[in-house]
Amino acid sequence: MMFAVGAAAVTITMMLALLRALLGPSVYDRVLAVNMLGTKTVLLLALTAFAMGRPDFIDLAITYALINFIGVIAVLQFFYSRDLRKAEERAAKSAHGGAVGPSQAGPQ
Amino acid sequence: MNWLDWLTALMVSAGGFFVFVGGVGAVRMPDLYTRMHATSLTDTLGSLLILVGLMLQSGFTLITLKIVLVAAFLLVTGPTAAYALANAAFLGGQLPEGLQDGASDDGETQP
């Protein structure tokens, strides 16, 4: 019973996180929602493992904690490399523009 | 129910409350950084309360050790993920809400 209360709170929070993921508005909000949901899943698994009387299934919670971190890092690396590529393209474009017409090379 | 069970019930309920507050914050707060503030702090506290509550139930066994592992991992990776997300969002041009108007004005006058 005491686990069920915690599990209910965690499940409702999962719904709120899903709401944030669907609403957006920025991509970072969605990443935040996924990260939140990952933590909530770890907690839900731990709580239900005890509620079902199978506490050795806590292995799954460890897997989730590990994998969730990797997922978030992958997303952030995706952002960093995308920003880097955009900056490179911008630099290449401005260098090119500078070569053709120096008057156009202004602050962006 | 002995006193250990009561303590577990208290900690799990308190943890559930904090987790729920974080969820409400994630939906209700106005911009990304305040949402992160709401979720990352309550996540750490709520998760720890729930996991310590579970530890009290399992005694000195391998299961407790595994829960300690989960708790330690959440304690280290949660703030790291929050830092990385805030950093990526800031570098990606996402500004805090109050700063948005001021920054665009400041950008014109004093670069």
Next chain:
Amino acid sequence: MIELFGVFLLALAVITAIGVVQARNLFAGVMLMGIFSLLMAATFFLLDAADVALTEAAVGAGISTVLMLSALALSGAEEKARSRSRILALIVVTVTAATVIYATFEKPRLGDPNAPVQQHVAPWYFDMTQEAIEIPNVVTAVLSSFRGYDTLGEVIVVFTAGIGVLFLIGAAAPKGRASPSQGDLPVGLKHHQPIRVVGKLAIPFILLFAFYVQFHGEYSPGGGFQAGALFAAAIILYGMLEGEATALSIIPAPVLFAMSAGGALLFGGVGVVCMLLGGNFLQYDVLLAGSPVGAQQMGIIAIELGVGITVAGTLLSIFFAFATRDQS
């Protein structure tokens, strides 16, 4: 009580699926797919299918998000607008969905002990696992001993899928091109010290846990598939932190190919050894003279290792094929 949570999570999963279909931004779609995977894994766990939940955790929530992001880095961010009408597709989907829903009316109730699936071979598996193999995790026994042929087929499928992806996106591309791209460009997450420090702290634990899942699979949820995915996840994390070129210099691509082929070969080889010792293909009883139970356990450990090696090698080859293509 537990069923209530299951129904709630399934409802959330349906909402997420609609969100995935609605999302025009592909990145949002990838994130929602990750959420879908988390919800499904929690549902599997509530239905007491811990091994499936572990697979979903390791592959669905972790590796497939990473692979989809790698694919997204090579393509545009928005879905292409389709102008053609999709009436035909809508009709096909509606008819299929109606058929599936109609079919569920004939399905036995969840957990009904009189359902055909509980009556046919399942009791025999439960009895024989205790009698002939003596390991607590029946799933591992069914997967690697009773249905060993199926699992061999799955491993071959994983191996073939890896070959297919490598043919499509070209594994040989980074040859000689990996070094110049390292020049002055920041590679990986080297300039983000907190992530790097914490990530590097995590890697040994992930590897240790992968080995635990691999070799403890007879006693707790887990086995070769999950362990292979976790092992791959640890190396992928290293690749993201230090740059793919550094990770590839530690485990070169030929080693990865050898791993994906070698694991499947190990699995098949165990079967052939069984034949040479006078048994049937994959009949482990003959591996150890005088102790059929020990022989079964030995065979299971050997083929699970083969599965793990193949899965890890294939997932890593696919990841590096995407990632190095991204750099060039």
